Amino acid sequence: MWGKLKVISSFAILIGVVVLLAEVDETFNLYNAPYLLIAGGMIGLIFSLIGSNKESSFLCRVGLHKYKRGNRDNEVPAMYVYTCERCHKQKRAASVV
Ligand SMILES: [Zn+2]
Numbered sequence: 001m002w003g004k005l006k007v008i009s010s011f012a013i014l015i016g017v018v019v020l021l022a023e024v025d026e027t028f029n030l031y032n033a034p035y036l037l038i039a040g041g042m043i044g045l046i047f048s049l050i051g052s053n054k055e056s057s058f059l060c061r062v063g064l065h066k067y068k069r070g071n072r073d074n075e076v077p078a079m080y081v082y083t084c085e086r087c088h089k090q091k092r093a094a095s096v097v
Pocket of ligand 1: 084
C-alpha cells in the first residue's frame with residue numbers, strides 16, 4: 001500500500017515539474033495545478049516514507065539486525081535469500097563468499 005503511494009506521489013511530482021518546465025500553463029491555463037501536484041506529491045511521499053518506516057524496523061534498515069542466509073533464490077541462482085533473525089524480513093543478495 002505504501003509502495004503504491006510512493007509511486008503515485010513520485011509521478012505527481014514528476015508531472016508537476018515537467019508541466020512547470022514546459023510552461024504548459026501559459027497555453028492551457030492550468031493555474032496552480034503544477035504547484036498543487038508537486039506539493040501533493042511531496043506530502044504523499046512523506047506519508048509513504050513514514051508508513052514504510054513503521055512496517056519495517058529502522059534498525060533493520062540501517063543494517064543492525066543480523067541476517068541469516070537461507071536458500072538460493074529460485075529465479076537468480078547467484079543470489080541467496082537472507083532472512084532477518086529479529087523481524088523475519090527477507091531480502092535477496094549475492095553471496096559474499
Ligand atoms: Zn530486522
